[in-house]
Amino acid sequence: MTARNARRKGVNIFMLGLCAACAFVTVSTLFVILGFLVYNGATSVNLNFFTKLPLPPGQDGGGMANAIVGSAQIVLVATLIGLPIGFFSGVYLAEYGGRTFAFIVRYVADLLNGIPSIVIGIFAWTVIVVPTHHFSALAGSLALSLMLIPITARSTEQFLLGVPRSMREGSLALGAKKWRTIASVIVPAARKGIMTGMILGVARISGEAAPLLFTSLNNQYWSTGLSEPTASLPVMIFLRATSAYDDWHRQAWAAGLVLLALVLLANIAARMVISRGTSLPR
Amino acid sequence: MLPTPFLNFNKGDKSMKKLVVLGLTVLPTFLATAAMGAETINGAGATFPNPIYQQWFGEFKMAHPDVSINYQSLGSGAGVRQLTEGTVDFGASDMVMTDDQLKAMADAKKPTPLHFPTVLGAVVLTYNIPGVTSDLNLTPEAIAGIYLGSVTKWNDPKIASANPGVSLPAKDIEVVHRSDGSGTSYIFTDYLSKVSPEWKMKVGVNASVSWPLGLGGKGNEGVTGLVKQTPDSIGYVELIYAVQQKMPYANVKNASGKFVKASFTSVTAAAAAAKEMPEDFRVSITNGMGAGVYPISSFTWLLIPSEIKDPAKKKSITDFLAWMLTTGQKDCEGLQYAQLPKAVVAKEQKQIALIK
Amino acid sequence: MATSTAAVTPGTTIASKRRFGGDEVAYLVTLIFAALILLVTLAIVWQLWLHSSPAREKFGFSFLISKLWNPVTDQFGAWPFIYGTILTSFLALLIAVPLGVGAAIFLSELARPTLSNTLTFLVELLAAVPSVIYGLLAIFTLIPLMRDYIDPGIQSVLGFLPFFSGHIYGVGYLTAGTVLAIMTFPFIISVSREALMAVPREQREAALALGATQWESTFNAVLPFAKLGIMGSVFLALARALGETMAVTMVIGNDPAIHASLFAPGYTIAAVIANEFTEATGNTYLSALVELGLVLFALTIIINGVAQLLIVLTTKKGSAKA
Numbered sequence: 001m002t003a004r005n006a007r008r009k010g011v012n013i014f015m016l017g018l019c020a021a022c023a024f025v026t027v028s029t030l031f032v033i034l035g036f037l038v039y040n041g042a043t044s045v046n047l048n049f050f051t052k053l054p055l056p057p058g059q060d061g062g063g064m065a066n067a068i069v070g071s072a073q074i075v076l077v078a079t080l081i082g083l084p085i086g087f088f089s090g091v092y093l094a095e096y097g098g099r100t101f102a103f104i105v106r107y108v109a110d111l112l113n114g115i116p117s118i119v120i121g122i123f124a125w126t127v128i129v130v131p132t133h134h135f136s137a138l139a140g141s142l143a144l145s146l147m148l149i150p151i152t153a154r155s156t157e158q159f160l161l162g163v164p165r166s167m168r169e170g171s172l173a174l175g176a177k178k179w180r181t182i183a184s185v186i187v188p189a190a191r192k193g194i195m196t197g198m199i200l201g202v203a204r205i206s207g208e209a210a211p212l213l214f215t216s217l218n219n220q221y222w223s224t225g226l227s228e229p230t231a232s233l234p235v236m237i238f239l240r241a242t243s244a245y246d247d248w249h250r251q252a253w254a255a256g257l258v259l260l261a262l263v264l265l266a267n268i269a270a271r272m273v274i275s276r277g278t279s280l281p282r
Numbered sequence: 283m284l285p286t287p288f289l290n291f292n293k294g295d296k297s298m299k300k301l302v303v304l305g306l307t308v309l310p311t312f313l314a315t316a317a318m319g320a321e322t323i324n325g326a327g328a329t330f331p332n333p334i335y336q337q338w339f340g341e342f343k344m345a346h347p348d349v350s351i352n353y354q355s356l357g358s359g360a361g362v363r364q365l366t367e368g369t370v371d372f373g374a375s376d377m378v379m380t381d382d383q384l385k386a387m388a389d390a391k392k393p394t395p396l397h398f399p400t401v402l403g404a405v406v407l408t409y410n411i412p413g414v415t416s417d418l419n420l421t422p423e424a425i426a427g428i429y430l431g432s433v434t435k436w437n438d439p440k441i442a443s444a445n446p447g448v449s450l451p452a453k454d455i456e457v458v459h460r461s462d463g464s465g466t467s468y469i470f471t472d473y474l475s476k477v478s479p480e481w482k483m484k485v486g487v488n489a490s491v492s493w494p495l496g497l498g499g500k501g502n503e504g505v506t507g508l509v510k511q512t513p514d515s516i517g518y519v520e521l522i523y524a525v526q527q528k529m530p531y532a533n534v535k536n537a538s539g540k541f542v543k544a545s546f547t548s549v550t551a552a553a554a555a556a557k558e559m560p561e562d563f564r565v566s567i568t569n570g571m572g573a574g575v576y577p578i579s580s581f582t583w584l585l586i587p588s589e590i591k592d593p594a595k596k597k598s599i600t601d602f603l604a605w606m607l608t609t610g611q612k613d614c615e616g617l618q619y620a621q622l623p624k625a626v627v628a629k630e631q632k633q634i635a636l637i638k
Numbered sequence: 639m640a641t642s643t644a645a646v647t648p649g650t651t652i653a654s655k656r657r658f659g660g661d662e663v664a665y666l667v668t669l670i671f672a673a674l675i676l677l678v679t680l681a682i683v684w685q686l687w688l689h690s691s692p693a694r695e696k697f698g699f700s701f702l703i704s705k706l707w708n709p710v711t712d713q714f715g716a717w718p719f720i721y722g723t724i725l726t727s728f729l730a731l732l733i734a735v736p737l738g739v740g741a742a743i744f745l746s747e748l749a750r751p752t753l754s755n756t757l758t759f760l761v762e763l764l765a766a767v768p769s770v771i772y773g774l775l776a777i778f779t780l781i782p783l784m785r786d787y788i789d790p791g792i793q794s795v796l797g798f799l800p801f802f803s804g805h806i807y808g809v810g811y812l813t814a815g816t817v818l819a820i821m822t823f824p825f826i827i828s829v830s831r832e833a834l835m836a837v838p839r840e841q842r843e844a845a846l847a848l849g850a851t852q853w854e855s856t857f858n859a860v861l862p863f864a865k866l867g868i869m870g871s872v873f874l875a876l877a878r879a880l881g882e883t884m885a886v887t888m889v890i891g892n893d894p895a896i897h898a899s900l901f902a903p904g905y906t907i908a909a910v911i912a913n914e915f916t917e918a919t920g921n922t923y924l925s926a927l928v929e930l931g932l933v934l935f936a937l938t939i940i941i942n943g944v945a946q947l948l949i950v951l952t953t954k955k956g957s958a959k960a
Contacts, residue, residue: 012851016748022740023749026823027760033767036775056336057503058526058617085671092668105672108679114942115682116881118908119931122915126685126928133368135324146682149675179664200766207768210883210908214915220336221343221350224322229352237770238884241777244506244527249778256771267766271759326916360917383919454805461892463709463917489919490709497807497903498892500913511781512808 037260041253049254054220054236060247064255066222067231070137073223074216074232075206077141082148082205083198089149090156090194095182106154113150120146121211129215137223137230140216144205151204155197159190196270203266207259209234233259323595325353327361327374328465329502330403330520331582334617335374338610342602349598357501359463359489365395365585371595373585376403376465377489378564393589396637397563398603398630399581401611402553402620404544405469406531406578408524409516410509411436413451419444419541420532422577426478428455428516430485431495436514444535451514458508458517461498463490469580470518473568477577518578521545522618536577537569548576549620559626563633579620589638596637603634683935690929692921701929707894707910709919714926716933718894722811722904723934726886727879729815729900730822735872737819738826742868745827746834747842747856758831765824773888776817781808781889784816789901804899809891812900817885822875829874833867833952834860870948877941881934883908907934 052063089109093102124143129135163186171181187194209232216230218239223230233255240252332355339351356364358375365373366387378397387394407420424440427433433440437450460467468489475482485491497512499505502519506527509517521544524531533541542548555570569577586603590596607630611621622630693701693714704715741761745754785808796802837860845855861868891903892913907930918924 008851008854012853015853015857016744019740019744020748022737023744023757026737026741026764026827027757029820029823030760030764030767033764033771033775036779037771040778056340057333058522085674088668088671089675092672096665096668097672102672105675109675110942110946111939112675112679112682114877114881114938116883116908116934116938118881118883118911119686119935120682122689122911122928122931123682123685125915126689127681129369130367135369146678149678153672153675177660179660182664203766207766207770209768209770210912213912217916218354219322219350219352220339220354221322221352222320224320224350228322229324229354234768234770234884237774238888241770241774242500242507242888243503244510244523245503252774256774260767260771263766263768264763267763271762356916359919363917363919366919386920456805456807461913463914463919486710488710492708492710496893497809500892508809512785 034260037253037257041250041255041257044250044254045257046254049251049258053222054231057243057245057248062247062251064231064233064236064251066219067233067236067255068258070216070219070223070230071206071233073226074137074140074144074212074230075202077138077226078144078148078205079202081141082145082201083152085145086149086152086201087156087194087198089153090160091182091187093153093157094160095178095186106157109150109153112146113154116210117143117147117208118210118213121213121215124211124215132227134227135215135217135229136225136227137216138226140212140230140232141226143211143215144208147205147208147211148201151201152198155200156190156194159193159197160186162193163189192273196273199266199270203263203270207234207263209238213238320348320350321594321598323349323351323372323598324370325351325361325372325374325584326356326364326370327353327585328358328376328582329355330358330376330405330466330469331374331401331619332502333522333526334401334613334619337613337617338602338606341610341613342605345605346598346601351598351602355501355503357460357462357489358465358468361465361585363463365587366390366392368392371590372587372599374400374583375585376580376582377468378583379585393587395585396588396633397583398586398633399563399583399622399626400606401614401622402549402567402579402581404521404549404576404579404618405466405473405518406521406524406544407516407534408506408509408519408529408531410513410529411451411453412513414448415530416448417530417543418448418532419535421535422474422477425534426474426481429457429459429474429494429496430478430481431457444541453514456512456515457493457496458499458505458512458515459493459496460490460501460505462500464501465489465582466502466518466520467491469568469578472566472580473578476569521549525618534577536573536575537571538573538575540573542574542576544576544578544618546615546618546620548574549579551575552577552579553581553620553623559629561629563626563630586637588636600634600637604631607631686928686932686935690925690932693925693929696922697926701926702933705896709923712920712922714922716907716926716930718896719905719907719910719930720933721896722890723880723906723908723937725811725900725904726814726818726890726906727876729812730818730879731872731876733816733819734822734826734875738823738871738875739830739868741823742827742830742834743856743861746831747852747860754831758828761827762824764820765828767821769821769882769884772817772821772885776813776885776889780817781813784808784813793901800898801900804897804901806901807891807903809889810899810901810903811890811897814886814890814904814906815900817889818879818882821882821885822879825875825878826868826871829871829949830864830868833864833871836867836952837863864952866948867952870945870952873941873945873948877938877945880941881908881938883912887912907931 049063051065053066055062120143124139128139167185171185212232212235218235219229219231237252237255240248335353339353358377361373361375364370421444427440435452436455437452442450471487471491475487497508499508502523505517506519506523509515533543535541551572551574552567552570555572555575567579607627614621702716705717706713706715745758789806793802841859842855845859886906887909890909893903894905911927915927918927
């Protein structure tokens, strides 16, 4: 073997090894994250955490019960607003869209998807908080729903388009109307993917804190209505992590662990349902 | 997951049905908790008194279970802002509202806010110097120099001369200040402007100034956190934050030349040194004269609108104010705040009647 | 169901009467929802424009280049934040692109399909981790690491450069850039991997047949084809990094000024909005923050647009080559 070939071989092994190292580093960050959360938070995920309300600064032993329920409330309302709009828009894009209009809607949906969540928060603030003179869970839900809509629309469209033409044509040939075809044949055929997209979207918005910072704000107690400030898990994590109290830090870790566990479980479950493919919903 | 009618067409799809049922039972539960009859009063503002406010609101809630006073310590600037916007029912600030701010509220046809002093507190210089455990003595010149950037190292003569016997490292001082609009910043810069003409000219007094140098922490909590985690740092925070974190804080040389440690007693002395309390309670007591006075002391105020339309809210708020002026004051000493002087309490009780 | 408004003439079937039923309704319903997306996006732009008008009128274009952010004197300039946003994102890409493309090469060229799919799955899970959790980890694990080991290490070697001189706080541009890099890994890896996998087999086989080593084949024959897609992934990651709020807010140091040193604290557009929005006293202050939001919005639209274009071009090119 000539020296040149030996060097080429050396370079080959080195560069490929480097790439393998890159892969190792990037994949392991996920486990590092999980590891730290478990290490720091596992002991603090106790009954107190789930059942108690936050205590004044300096007093140990409080929990995040109101934040957990608050997050659920905000996300639920956001889902009620965002999923239908996203779903039906997706149906439109897949089944009905004329060339140009569908293109515009698709483009704008991607635009909406790319808007930073803090800017969406500003919008929800101008549209709900300012006129009603109230920080409210509703404003937070609106902000989150705006993030949910494009995700849902695009993934619904994607999976509806994935249904084979033969099914469409078969249904139409049997005399069903178009809407009936969509409702009874196409959507059910694509339902796995559509639901996956929805789950992923909901998981995504439940971890968002930025749009809630000046919409649903925060609450020391149980929220007494959708038009009242409401505690939420991501915001609490932010506030507790940036505080100075060790007990609050522990609670932040616990909350982080709980939140990440939920989000990851939803993601893993959803992707296993699809169980093909590797496309990251963009 | 949203139960969509389309999906029910698949008769054999039991899991769908289960989800629908689950959703329909869970949904009302969530919405129900969101619609309980209880009342929430929302307030926002200063982080300076947050520990005692949270204590008070918690105790008040135990006596009045239907009333939740939700106070968010976003900073004095936020308190004033949100009160002006009308998004909160009351505000809290360590900096009295300026004439311009009051005028802005009048222009916006909002009721004038009434200032109710609640407690007195101290702004302390807390530090984290590995190896130094004793309380440092800091002169006004040293403090101003540190925050102006002219005193850069811990073993600078300005600091060392006041601390014979303490071995100070030759390390750079990590300055920490507030990044948000802060009443605590206002108290601190008010004090600095009184003791340092250079500060007054270069930076000035406000809740939010253009700091010559340093890291920004959000809220008293943020500054405390930064100082705690950053070696060789110094920051200004309310006394209780340093105490709760078991962090050392400096003795400051007051206008009478004595190095005084911030405490319940020295802050009370500062309040006593401020003889005249104006009718609207807007007063500054920094850099007062007196041997036992801690110079960086201040009142902190609740900003209550002079007109509250909702009768239930009005009653809750006035009840709270009355409670605060009597029972609430007992919590002060435990959290290192100073109680209001009796004369001030009497005046405030009269002011409660002004709320329509 | 709407009833037919047409008069029933002899010869009209029942079916045609009912034609104005389900299909029209379904079409209209879905059309309305789709149009809602357009309306909402327009509303966002409109509201941002509206609420930023005091600042826009007061400062005009100089807002974008002014360095001064002083709430006391009501002078606001966007430049420190634009600088911080671009710098942290740039640092993020600097770290993430080599790592990400390297990992993508491994996953597409070297790893067996099952291993590749599993590892990609795991990397994509990183995209699902909420921003606050990255921030939480950064505060307690990354900042001490940077402050005590990495930054001094870098400074001891490269301290003569202005970028690495100066005081080490732990928080600052470099730390924020590092967190952002980790957050953008999944985007770069996922899209680059797909771009690489889309390159036709013939390319690799031709190169190998000519005697190239696997690396040479990848580098010279495959990568050039995947260039567009990889560029697309970079822009996608950039768009994501520009708008990141929570993680950056927790580690940037909150200093509205420009510093040459990467170790210095700074500020980004998203971070200043998150920190100061609720307390912006005065209309100018608040509208300045909204205008910053508008600037960020514009930035992300442009970058996202380029990203989408590049990705679309790749898929077209890839399929055309087949």
